[in-house]
Amino acid sequence: MPVGTQGSVKGISPQELLDIGSQMILANTYHLMLRPGEQLVAAHGGLPGFTAYPGPFLTDSGGFQVMSLGHMRKITEEGVTFKSHIDGANVSLTPERSIQVQEALGADVIMAFDECPPYPAERGYIENSLERTARWLERCHAAKTREDQALFAIVQGGVHQDLRRKSLDLTLLFGTPGFAIGGLAVGEPKEEMYPAVAFTASQLPEEKPRYLMGVGHPEDLIAGIALGVDMFDCVYPTRTGRFGYALTDDGRLNMNSSAPRTQLEPIDRECDCYACRHYTRAYLAHLIRAEEMLAPRMLSLHNLRYLHRLVERARTAIEQGAFQTWAQTWAQRYFRGAVPGWFVEALEVGSRVQSSVL
Amino acid sequence: MPVGTQGSVKGISPQELLDIGSQMILANTYHLMLRPGEQLVAAHGGLPGFTAYPGPFLTDSGGFQVMSLGHMRKITEEGVTFKSHIDGANVSLTPERSIQVQEALGADVIMAFDECPPYPAERGYIENSLERTARWLERCHAAKTREDQALFAIVQGGVHQDLRRKSLDLTLLFGTPGFAIGGLAVGEPKEEMYPAVAFTASQLPEEKPRYLMGVGHPEDLIAGIALGVDMFDCVYPTRTGRFGYALTDDGRLNMNSSAPRTQLEPIDRECDCYACRHYTRAYLAHLIRAEEMLAPRMLSLHNLRYLHRLVERARTAIEQGAFQTWAQTWAQRYFRGAVPGWFVEALEVGSRVQSSVL
Numbered sequence: 001m002p003v004g005t006q007g008s009v010k011g012i013s014p015q016e017l018l019d020i021g022s023q024m025i026l027a028n029t030y031h032l033m034l035r036p037g038e039q040l041v042a043a044h045g046g047l048p049g050f051t052a053y054p055g056p057f058l059t060d061s062g063g064f065q066v067m068s069l070g071h072m073r074k075i076t077e078e079g080v081t082f083k084s085h086i087d088g089a090n091v092s093l094t095p096e097r098s099i100q101v102q103e104a105l106g107a108d109v110i111m112a113f114d115e116c117p118p119y120p121a122e123r124g125y126i127e128n129s130l131e132r133t134a135r136w137l138e139r140c141h142a143a144k145t146r147e148d149q150a151l152f153a154i155v156q157g158g159v160h161q162d163l164r165r166k167s168l169d170l171t172l173l174f175g176t177p178g179f180a181i182g183g184l185a186v187g188e189p190k191e192e193m194y195p196a197v198a199f200t201a202s203q204l205p206e207e208k209p210r211y212l213m214g215v216g217h218p219e220d221l222i223a224g225i226a227l228g229v230d231m232f233d234c235v236y237p238t239r240t241g242r243f244g245y246a247l248t249d250d251g252r253l254n255m256n257s258s259a260p261r262t263q264l265e266p267i268d269r270e271c272d273c274y275a276c277r278h279y280t281r282a283y284l285a286h287l288i289r290a291e292e293m294l295a296p297r298m299l300s301l302h303n304l305r306y307l308h309r310l311v312e313r314a315r316t317a318i319e320q321g322a323f324q325t326w327a328q329t330w331a332q333r334y335f336r337g338a339v340p341g342w343f344v345e346a347l348e349v350g351s352r353v354q355s356s357v358l
Numbered sequence: 359m360p361v362g363t364q365g366s367v368k369g370i371s372p373q374e375l376l377d378i379g380s381q382m383i384l385a386n387t388y389h390l391m392l393r394p395g396e397q398l399v400a401a402h403g404g405l406p407g408f409t410a411y412p413g414p415f416l417t418d419s420g421g422f423q424v425m426s427l428g429h430m431r432k433i434t435e436e437g438v439t440f441k442s443h444i445d446g447a448n449v450s451l452t453p454e455r456s457i458q459v460q461e462a463l464g465a466d467v468i469m470a471f472d473e474c475p476p477y478p479a480e481r482g483y484i485e486n487s488l489e490r491t492a493r494w495l496e497r498c499h500a501a502k503t504r505e506d507q508a509l510f511a512i513v514q515g516g517v518h519q520d521l522r523r524k525s526l527d528l529t530l531l532f533g534t535p536g537f538a539i540g541g542l543a544v545g546e547p548k549e550e551m552y553p554a555v556a557f558t559a560s561q562l563p564e565e566k567p568r569y570l571m572g573v574g575h576p577e578d579l580i581a582g583i584a585l586g587v588d589m590f591d592c593v594y595p596t597r598t599g600r601f602g603y604a605l606t607d608d609g610r611l612n613m614n615s616s617a618p619r620t621q622l623e624p625i626d627r628e629c630d631c632y633a634c635r636h637y638t639r640a641y642l643a644h645l646i647r648a649e650e651m652l653a654p655r656m657l658s659l660h661n662l663r664y665l666h667r668l669v670e671r672a673r674t675a676i677e678q679g680a681f682q683t684w685a686q687t688w689a690q691r692y693f694r695g696a697v698p699g700w701f702v703e704a705l706e707v708g709s710r711v712q713s714s715v716l
Contacts, residue, residue, distance in 0.1 A: 007644065011651035013632065036619065036644040043622060044638065052636035261394065264401060274371065278410035280402065286365065286394040293369035293651065 001026045001058060001233040002304050007041070007051045010238045011297040012304065014053040020273060020305040021312065024056045024109070026233040029101050030065030034084050034091065038104035046106025057107035058233070061098045061140075061154075063114045064182075064214070075115060077132065095139035103146050111180065112140045114154040119188040126163055126183075130156040134170035141174060152211060154182040159192040161199050168203050179204045180211040181229070185220075190342040194223060198349045201228040218247055218310055219334065222327050223343055225314050226350030237307050241299035244288050247306040249333050253281075255299065260285040273305035274298070324351050359384045359416060359591040360662050365399070365409045368596050369655040370662065372411040378631060378663040379670065382414045382467070384591040387459050388423030392442050392449065396462035404464025415465035416591070419456045419498075419512075421472045422540075422572070433473060435490065453497035461504050469538065470498045472512040477546040484521055484541075488514040492528035499532060510569060512540040517550040519557050526561050537562045538569040539587070543578075548700040552581060556707045559586040576605055576668055577692065580685050581701055583672050584708030595665050599657035602646050605664040607691050611639075613657065618643040631663035632656070682709050 002009045002017060005028045009017060017025065027047055032038060044050035047057045063080070066073055070082030070091075079094030098113035114133040117126050137153050144151055153176040157163035171179065181200045184193050197212060201224075204210045211231035212224045221232055237247065244256040246267045253260070253267060260281035267284065268276050275284065275298035287295035317326035327347055331339045360367045360375060363386045367375060375383065385405055390396060402408035405415045421438070424431055428440030428449075437452030456471035472491040475484050495511050502509055511534040515521035529537065539558045542551050555570060562568045569589035570582045579590055595605065602614040604625045611618070611625060618639035625642065626634050633642065633656035645653035675684035685705055689697045 006648040006650055007641070008648075008650045008652045011655065013652065013655075014636065015632070031648075035648065036640070040620065040640055040644070044641070050638075050641055052641075262398065274373070278372065280408075282394070282398055283365070283402070283408055283410075286398070290364040290366075290389075290393065292364055292366045293654065294366045294371065296651065297369065297371075297655070 001231065002238065003028075003233055003235045004051065004053070005235070006031050006035070007047065009300075009304075010242065011293075011300050012238070014051065016274070016301060017053060017304075018055070020301065021308040022055070022304065024058050024231075025051075025053055026058050026060065027051075027105065027107065028065055029059050029062035029098060029105065030069065030093075032059075032105060033062065033093075033101045034086050038101045042104040042106065046104075048106075056109070057105075058109040059102045059105050059107040059111065060213075061111040061113040062093050062101070063098070064116045066093055067116060067118075077135075079113070079136075080115075095136040096143040099140050099143040099151075103144075103149065107149065109150045109152055109178065110144075112137045112151060112153050112176075114156060114182055116156070116183050116186065117158060119158070119186045121158060123158075123160060123163070126156070126158045126160065127166070130163060130167040131170065134167070137171060137174060141176075150177040152176055152178040152180050152209075154180040154213070155200050155204070156183040157196070157200075158183055159188055159196045161196070164196060164200050165203075168200065172203075172205075176208075178209040178211060178231075180213050180231075182213050184212070185214045185216060190340070194227070194342050194346045194349075197224060197229065198227045198346065198353070202353055204228075218307065219331070219343055221307065221310060222314060222330065223346035223350075225311070225318075226323070226327060226347050228350065228353065237303035238300040241301075241303045242296040244295070244299065245303075246284075246299055247303045249330065251334055251336065255281065255285050255288055255295075261289075267302055268306070271302060271305060271309065273302045275302045323354075359589065360596065361386075361591055361593045362409065362411075363593070364389050364393070365405065367658075367662075368600065369651075369658050370596070372409065374632070374659060375411060375662075376413070378659065379666040380413070380662065382416050382589075383409075383411055384416050384418065385409075385463065385465065386423055387417050387420035387456060387463065388427065388451075390417075390463060391420060391451075391459045392444050396459045400462040400464065404462075406464075414467070415463075416467040417460045417463050417465040417469065418571075419469040419471040420451050420459065421456070422474045424451055425474060425476075435493075437471070437494075438473075453494040454501040457498050457501040457509075461502070461507065465507065467508045467510055467536065468502075470495045470509060470511050470534075472514060472540055474514070474541050474544065475516060477516070477544045479516060481516075481518060481521070484514070484516045484518065485524070488521060488525040489528065492525070495529065495532060508535040510534055510536040510538050510567075512538040512571070513558050513562070514541040515554070515558075516541055517546055517554045519554070522554060522558050523561075526558065530561075530563075534566075536567040536569060536589075538571050540571050542570070543572045543574060548698070552585070552700050552704045552707075555582060555587065556585045556704065556711070560711055562586075576665065577689070577701055579665065579668060580672060580688065581704035581708075583669070583676075584681070584685060584705050586708070586711065595661035596658040599659075599661045600654040602653070602657065603661075604642075604657055605661045607688065609692055609694065613639065613643050613646055613653075619647075625660055626664070629660060629663060629667065631660045633660045681712075 073082035095113040102110040157167040209230045212229045246253040263281040266276040317323040431440035453471040460468040515525040567588045604611040621639040624634040675681040
């Protein structure tokens with residue numbers, strides 16, 4: 001899912017999202033609640049009317065953003081109080097309020113209000129937090145009034161398998177139509193993150209979508225898919241594009257460096273995005289140096305298309321029963337032969353899980 | 359002509375330019391010569407290959423930009439020396455060098471190297487300058503080697519009719535395929551500018567394009583068209599769009615103000631641009647406040663489309679023999695009843711010229 005934090009995937013039009021094969025767009029409850037306010041979005045008939053993107057949306061619960069962006073935040077059993085990062089106003093977000101805002105925003109998938117503890121955090125803190133998150137899930141469930149929105153629960157528990165188990169036990173019984181793996185990609189090493197992804201994904205129902213929140217880089221998508229993850233979101237493709245980097249099967253290309261300035265080939269000969277069909281690296285590198293707005297726009301577009309195409313290729317490989325081979329070949333090239341241990345491990349674990357399922 | 363100073367109409371893709379009815383794009387010799395250098399553009403087969411805009415281009419001569427952007431510039435009979443605004447390097451631009459660069463850039467229309475004196479300037483300075491500009495025109499003519507580029511001459515003379523007459527006499531004899539009216543829109547009052555436009559345009563050959571350089575605002579396009587001008591260029595539509603202003607028949611809409619934040623109508627109900635077909639004013643005002651890149655992109659696109667549509671409507675009115683009536687009606691609404699004297703005068707002068715031609 002491309003991320004449209006404030007109701008816009010930065011620099012990209014809805015038509016372009018459709019053209020590159022975007023499906024669901026993520027929008028942020030925290031940001032839209034503070035500005036322009038959910039009522040204005042509701043007055044447009046919800047996010048599709050407001051943003052003009054006609055496809056499905058997912059909204060996060062606001063929980064993660066409150067933790068990372070709110071000032072003077074205070075977490076209680078009731079919810080979270082904080083000062084807005086925009087104007088310093090005192091704001092309160094509770095499970096009920098999060099659902100109320102998400103119903104006004106009108107996404108197809110809404111997320112339960114949770115706490116995502118930082119990394120590292122005390123075991124005791126994580127345990128108390130995940131228990132409270134489960135109680136908040138119950139309140140979200142009770143607060144929900146719209147029948148046309150799917151509420152996804154979020155499994156927490158940090159990198160500790162027993163705490164993940166506990167969170168799973170408290171969460172699964174709600175039987176929500178989808179489950180997210182939360183609390184990861186917050187600074188922990190990949191060697192700690194992926195075993196937690198593997199364990200949690202393996203315990204989630206096979207027939208419901210599994211969503212790894214806030215992930216990721218190309219290698220994270222492949223590792224996640226290997227472990228059974230179905231959905232991802234990340235600002236990475238657009239953010240790294242704005243910073244002048246282009247994603248390719250050969251790794252991340254630094255378009256700010258001197259080499260691309262004279263290269264007459266596209267970013268990626270295999271890519272079918274507008275930028276790769278029309279522009280040389282030399283032109284795009286010129287736009288970056290000239291600080292032209294078209295540069296971040298085109299690199300963001302390319303990076304989104306790269307990730308969509310990567311997932312399309314993974315899907316095809318899965319359908320052909322050739323995912324492992326395909327992923328290994330992809331990784332050899334992407335990592336230039338130096339495939340990291342955590343990635344190899346993720347593929348192997350995924351392979352064993354897959355065999356046991358089949 | 360939308361302006362693509364550095365080889366990009368800021369924030370807008372070539373496909374969008376085609377979609378909104380752009381025809382010729384202006385690119386700047388001064389900027390492209392300094393960065394990325396005309397040889398890189400030539401290596402792409404010229405501006406269409408470099409920028410991916412498949413339609414016609416016009417390049418300016420670099421003269422105007424040298425005067426306005428170059429540091430420590432020194433004008434001699436030979437040409438102009440200056441320090442680059444990018445890296446302070448000493449650069450020389452002469453009629454021969456300007457043509458050489460413009461041939462490498464490969465535009466369809468190239469401009470003679472001229473001096474555009476500032477306003478106000480001494481009569482004597484303007485006279486010496488226009489005589490030198492005529493000698494530079496001769497050198498441009500001699501330096502030109504490509505048969506597939508049309509060299510346009512530029513008439514100078516400030517706001518003085520006798521000096522315009524003199525520049526016309528020195529310029530017309532070259533019989534170039536098009537003529538530009540230069541040296542205007544540099545700070546002089548409209549009451550001085552339009553009589554100079556009227557006189558110069560009336561003396562230029564009817565069957566060749568007349569190009570009013572660096573103009574303009576919607577009202578300038580209508581006044582210029584009334585006086586027989588065929589071509590315009592200006593950064594105004596994209597620049598004012600980046601600053602949050604939208605052009606409409608009711609005048610310029612300040613999207614930074616508070617009113618649009620709750621308005622659920624498009625910028626302009628009569629406009630068929632992507633922004634007006636998809637977005638409310640409230641959404642666009644939100645994007646501006648949120649500093650989202652899509653805002654300057656969409657306002658620039660709308661403003662370009664507004665000017666293209668304005669010219670399309672003027673063309674239709676001319677074809678129907680109804681230009682005067684149409685222009686008066688347009689102005690009543692645009693100026694909210696307070697149509698300025700210079701505009702009324704331009705329409706009247708244009709009407710008399712038109713009658714004498716017919």
